[in-house]
Amino acid sequence: MTTATPDEAAPDAAAADAAAPHGSEPRDTRPRVSVRPVVETADSQHGEVTVIDDREGYLAAVEAIRAGTGPVSIDAERASGYRYSQRAYLIQVFRRGSGVFLLDPPAIGSFAELQAVIGDEEWVLHAASQDLACLREVGLDPSRIFDTELGARLAGLPKVGLGAVVEQLLGVHLAKEHSAADWSTRPLPQSWLVYAALDVELLVDLRDAMEAVLADAGKLEIARQEFDATLRREAKPAKVDPWRRLTGLHSLRGSRSLAVARELWQARDDYAREIDTAPGRLVPDSSLLAATKAMPTDKRSLAGIKEFVGRASRSELDRWFAAIERGRETTDLPSHRGPASDTLPPPRSWADKNPLADARYKAVRPKVTEIAEGLDLPVENLLTPETLRRLSWDPPIPFDAPTIAAALVELGARTWQVEAVAEAVAEAFVDAHQEPEATGDGAS
Template identity: 65%
Template sequence: MSPAGESCSACSPDCRLSPRASACSPHGGQNVAEQDLRRHTVIDTREAYLDAVALIAAGTGPVGVDAERASGFTYSQRAYLIQVYRRDAGTFLFDPPAIGMMSELNEAIADAEWIFHAASQDLACLREVGLDPARIFDTELGARLLNLPRVGLGSVVEQLLGIHLAKEHSAANWSTRPLPEPWLVYAALDVELLPDLRDQMAIMLGEAGKSVIATQEFAAVLAREAKPQRAEPWRRLSGIHAIRGLRNLAIARELWLARDGLARSLDVSPGRLVPDAALVAAAKHAPQTRQALSALREFSGRASRSELDRWWGAVETGLTTDDLPQAKSATDTLPPPRAWADRNPEADLRYKAARAAVTEIAESMEIPLENLLTPEHLRRLAWSPPENVDEASVAIALDELGARPWQVDVTAQRIAEAFVDAHQAEEPGEETAS
């Protein structure tokens, strides 16, 4: 609804007309009844999908895109619904598991700008079905660069367009079939407002002198490589730090692997079978028999008894294996900065001086500190600085770490100066002695 509480006279009660839009965006010049039906209908056949692709190709301007997964319900992170909106084409809700690969759609909009809110959350599942944009506009990232107080889609839409957007279905199980009508209304609205939001945000970024910054940040999101799989993913087990003894760690590892294999085969989130706390409890107690495992009250979960043979097999393997894990995994992770004063005092001084300088820049540019420069980049640079510290060497180091050109331009000199100042502060005694 518009801020005045009125709806577009041609639309359904679900339509929410942007006060900045000259026409009701979801409908354009199409037959209203046909479009209103389609925007709340899931496309789940190849024939209907190809018809939709033709309509989208004939549309104009950038394309709003969103994807819904079933995080916390399924093992996979696949898309269970993909929403697309384009002006003069309309809104389309696609069922990827039913349709399969969507390369035809990718080709149809290959030259268009794709609008996302938090693109990094959706790109991986879209690429799984052949959707891979060449150019994006990320309204969530744009909101961060504008230093808006809240960057969720509902908050940004309300602040910039004056429209209240309910977000009550964001954590729903989108693998559900059929999808309830209220969920489809929610999903459609998520993309129908993106072009208006993008246009308003582009104006604001330009007025703030941040258009170039935004362009580089959007390109960086597209170019970012997926994180490599951990060598020992079982160490992600929540609460593993409380497990003592290599044998107990071996039990935890085997239980995690058994659960992961079952979850993968069933496409169910592992924690919905047996929670992490139950695996940790079993590893700490190290039960010596199947009966002892079954009697362990803390070993709970919907599959804790129905798959008891599986879990006991894992415990038994952990109890008898010669392949004991190391107490800690080999990693290049830096220690937390709070430990630097004892472990590497010189790095501690460099980090504190540089962080203060970067914080000052962030405040002056009205950009959140973590968006001005990735915190991990600054920590690694402070821990292992160039041999000869100056603006040029710091710039090279930042570039190698993955900082964007604009970030290097605004931070390299100040970081270099902070490192030099910190080094001079390390040795006041030497100057006194001389």
Template identity: 65%
Template sequence: MAEYTVIETRADYLAAVERIAAGTGPIAVDAERASGFRYSQRAYLIQVFRREAGTFLFDPPAVGRFDELNEAIHDDEWVLHAATQDLTCLREVGLDPSIVFDTELAARLLGMPRVGLGTVVEELLGIHLAKEHSAADWSTRPLPQPWLDYAALDVQLLPDLRDAIAALLDEAGKTDIAHQEFADELVRDLVPVRSEPWRRLSGIHSIRGVRNLAVARELWQARDALAREIDTAPGRLVPDASLTAAAKAMPESKRALAAMREFTGRASRTEIDRWWAAIETGRTTDDLPVLRGNGDTLPPPRAWSDRNPDADARLKAARTALTAVSEERSIPLENLLTPDTLRRVAWTPPAEITPESVAEALAAHGARPWQVAATSQVIAQAFVESSQSADEGSEPAS
């Protein structure tokens, strides 16, 4: 097995760009981050493979911007596995494809039960791909050679995997569907800006009372600020469960906070002044949060039967009908139509329910043309039938 070295200098990087540009066929690209270890989601290793060019492992913090490489390969097809996981960190360094082939998404559209890279490679190429380093801390320097071997193999197999999957898509009549989905990945907002990101704190729905919620918010913001400052994953400082426990308990003093067994984490005691200050702010602030977040968030479906029975009936009927379409087409239900899109159309349907009006509503919520064609008539029929069933159920007995 070849021994790989990481490209760290501009001179070596520019030489690699020339070799990649001279290669043939699509460009396989992958990126390794340090999720769970670092605050940032930046790439700490970028792997590139192209036939007749070879394999290249780049150190993004050392190289800096990749504009020259992007210019050389921008208009060629890039092959990625689960592209949405890597596009953001690639774009941060100037790598932004115009055409992608996502082998993970394509495997989903083919109805494969498991779509992890190792599983798909083994099933379609007959090669066992070990994934023991997938959750490693890729900010480590120097990177161990076994990690580099793993990273290189990830991209070396992608062009062959792409060809095998493309043939299956063609055989299943799903090539156009896949191309629509790939194009959507390139324009999708992968990093939505949340007005109140602290509301994503695990367990926050179990917190009762606006004052407790204010404490949870202040604790989350204090942890986030520290995590950003030292570039460490927030959960490694103090886990979500600890913040939630503190917000529920509302300790009366710094000593009481330190005495909480549920308040754990490597920074739970070393930064106790920071956490106590956050709790005091939450306990005294006049800026109290509302119990539910702002925005266009719909209530959870389990609450629909009480809050909007008609919408609940529409949702259940449409979901049942779409499940049949999903099975018939061998496409997962969430890929046939996103659950959020279906919920929004069920909650606020067109004034007049027809296949055409439902199609317009689906498109307005971002459904792709193939999704609209596959689901609009089925959804419209389910909505109408649910309404008729409700009307029949409300008729007085003769």
């Protein structure tokens, strides 16, 4: 199979009007599709793909989608690496009986009408966790989803990218050429639009094939619980001291240098947000680090640092030097240790910091891995590494299945995960505390 079957094309408008009996109801002028459904192969031909970028076209598309049937596949394209924001710059929607619609969110504005039409339907996405935030930003929020990427992981497929899964389950080869493109570009090139349309055009067929695979493997209920968990997952809280993500920060010495690095990072972040550009495209991390180490005393010296590069390195020289001055003069000096957090120490240090936790962790990991292999699941989908580490570091007492199960639920584990691992975890913890070198009463 190399091509998808297009929806039946709408008749030519003039011909339809001419053929209509005199005095009959006017023909339905709603757009059936905004892109001819195609699958791009080496020798395929396709018509022009258009983007809906006005309210009138958008509302007509909503009515066409309303007339369709079954699940709705949806995807969003951002401009990560180019823009500061993670907003959607293109949203693609497909429904059987309606076709594919490419929508321009910045131009359209509110998507309340589309939400009202599809909000109660099942949405099909590939890697839903990547798109839910930017969809919600424009008012699109599903009540239930089917995630084909997560489904592929749970099914144990060797590759879970959209192209690989489509090829394996549907026998269709998709060219994946523009995933890292700057989707804020206007106008969008035709080749990008075809790529975007194909991202959703086959998702409903893929969903049906994936459901059959999961059902055959006895994993359909597992998948439903995982899809629901993805939908309910709360956004991660903002990082404390995000400037500490500056690449190479560990190479700086002294609190004064950290203060200068912090001020430079914040100045860049503020400007990037102001003009909606990815910070690294203005001045890269390596340049901020070079300026911090040089600690220039005037703007000429800053401009003379050969490693201080980037499109805004000279045009915003006043901004960067002012940041250096703030860092040089501030009395708010940060420490190398950073703010207190609930982050656990790396497991390699547990033997010294918490020997009992180390024993529990080493005892439970192989048991969980064995269960995952038996279920033909990636171990991280059975139980996340973070959950296993937290449970091992500070376990509930006593070490029995009900107590462990309650702790797993508190840590966010789903019902199927609890049923699969609680007893094995309890046994591993008991075994760890019975080892000759394990001492104490189990408290850590």
